[in-house]
Amino acid sequence: MYVGKPIKRIEDSKFLTGRSTYVDDIEFPGTLFVAFLRSVKPHAKIKIRKTSDNIFTGEDINPGSDFPIPVEETTYVGQPLAMVVARDRYEAYDLLESIEIEYEELPFVIDPQEALKNDVKVYTKKESNIYEYKKWEAGNTEESLKEADLVINGELYNQRVIANPLETRGILAHFDGNRLNVWSSTQSAHYLRRNLMNFLGIDNIRVIQPDVGGAFGSKIIAHPEEYAVAKLALKLKRPLKWIPTRSEEMQSAGHGRDKRLRFKVGVKRDGTILGIEGTIIADLGAPYPDANDDEIGNVHSTIRMMLGPYRIQNVKIEEYAVNTNKAPTQSYRGAGRPEATYFIERIINIISLELGKDEFDIRERNLIRELPYKNALGITYDSGDYMGLLNKAREYYQSLKKEANVDECVGSSMYVEITAFGPWETARILAKSDGKIIIITGSGPHGQGDGTAFAQIVADVLEVPIENIEVRWGDTDIISDGIGTWGSRTLTIGGSAMYKAAEELKRRLIEVSAKMLNADAEEIEYKNGIFSHKKSGKSITLKEVIQNAYSMGYSLDVTYVYNVTKPGYTVPYGVHMALVKVDKETGSVRVRKYVALDDVGKVVNPLLAEGQIIGGAVQGIGQAIYEEAIYSKEGYLLNSNLTDYGFPTAMEVPRIEWHYIEKGLSSHPTNSKGIGEAGAIASTPAVINAIEKCIGKRILKMPTKLEEVI
């Protein structure tokens, strides 16, 4: 069995030897380089004068519309306004300097709380800055607050951060006379293809996702530049490449989070939470439809997951999702769920400090006792043992507390998280006549290592050495279709498709072997690559069966579409704990040790799962102590480079210990749940809760600033 073992990644060899191929590594003869002129005004009417034939504007891309490339009106600093095409990137950036652009400045609004008053329009052609207003209600919150011994008010801000994958976005588009070929640093070739088809109105498009240097949610949507370059490639019939600089990337992509909660929570003396009332304001940034569509789903996730693993029956949340004149927000690792966990786990910490009660006691008192459980806002938590895990976590918590020195505190958070979204995913498996087995997924891994996990799953089903299996993905030509890699779905949904495809292949092989052995399929026993006839004792090898299948006219090429049934997600949970050191003299904060305990169902590969937890936890710690996209009042992003934007280096990361239990299996064939985002969800509140204890005052926003800690 490979499943469950810490199998080393089969993908690694090319990365370790410098033979990987990211989008900027691909070249065609005659490739031209594209660069974008970006808005320096948060809101303005624009007029662009083309001083050369190599300059293109919104008119060339989307005449009559301001999205993806504005024709008349720009709505954020960093928005692409015009593009140039040149022989190389040096000349392209020279040419950018020559573009003549006139801005007629318009009033703008940066603060979402101002924006929702609608005094100043983010975009003059939109009725309202409020993208969505909604009330979320269950139970009787007013009553519950009246019955409470204590009502705590507060305001929490989960600030805007930037995903910053180490490789930026980038695209190479090439019309070959017949169809458009697109290579992009994206999270899904198939999804990008669908987006481009809709935009361009043609269907002969092939998209390839080459190696991708991370994404963390920032490369799900099709970006304005991707649409524009694709369109221009059709027009110019030359291969076009676009790779932004890091500063451009930070100004224009990967912005996430940015949600505020004003809340009232009613509790009894014993810590029972009776009800929560509040208002959520989510800043969507500028009205770029692809990003807004993406982020609005995340806003809903924030609200629906805000009840955490607790039996809170009374809830009333007013939601405002608001446009502002900032870069549009998108999914960022966790995509709405980190904010949810942040809000509720901060509230738990505040309750525990107000009541002078241990945070684990507060959790225990309110914890869901029986699963499955449908929370008051309709999310079904499917399986697991919340209390068992909480108790186990308590032991780690106690021993962490023992380790803490006088200037150190331990904080914790418990999360539940929705993962493995549908609607479906594909897998294709084929056996070559020489015996080689090739598996292809419709998802689009970009660092997470799912290729190895898929090979483990298939090797187990087919009972073959993992070395016999080759894994591929990321080309719309090699598999019928696909969804993509996000929502911590790949291993579970993509893996279940893979599992089913492998089973179907095995079924066919048994059928072939039965014919070869003059037996009925039921009489065949398959074990470790050998098919035997139970009665006659005769046997043949997998390789022979595969070879013969071809001669007998059987296809050994199986595509399986795994359809995700209701509720369309599965729910892992866990408790994370952080030991932080706070220097009250200098205000510096450092996480010294971190312990995570998760139940993500069946762990297919603990080495890779742990890698996901550590990576996610460090990003969440980054949000707590270092990172923030800071906008000036004038609408400029003040820290659009890696020097000014704080980011943890190897110096800052704590030791991280990861533990797991496998109590809450999912109902998918893999029995797994997603883990890709859990670390980033749980770590931020765990760290802030610890700091809050140490400094003895409430923390309202992040990152914790030196001057606020002192």
Next chain:
Amino acid sequence: MKVYSPNEKTVIRLRINGQIYETEITPRKLLVEVLRELGFKSVHIGCDTSQCGACTVILNDRSVKSCTVLGIEADGSDIITLEGLAKDGMLHPIQEAFWETHALQCGYCTPGMILEAYWLLKEKPNPTEEEIREGISGNLCMCTGYLNIIKAIKRASEIISTKKS
């Protein structure tokens, strides 16, 4: 003294992974671009402010961010990129250790990270954890959270010292 004019191309010679390359470049071209154009695509670009270290190469025995060196400045120098680290199809112990400890995910920082580790272990064959952390603090990784990289470098130092003894 040689005077360069902005648009005039100059021939430079570089010894990369033991082989001599000659190429004609304008004075403003960055070494990172020169190396990539010569086919050394493992040299990556992750930023525009010399922060990330994805472009790290070994230049005349020192680790250098090649995005912060002009091609013409490097004329005559000796450079090692990740492509040159494995010898006779055998992975270098650092590459081995990165694989073993799962010290890479998307792989984009990996070339720079491995070369930085290579230089670090030349300087300090038996680094402490603190020295490793400090040693790679000029190299950002957005995926791994660094811990497995630190582990890999420690492990590589062990492999190298057992090989020597």
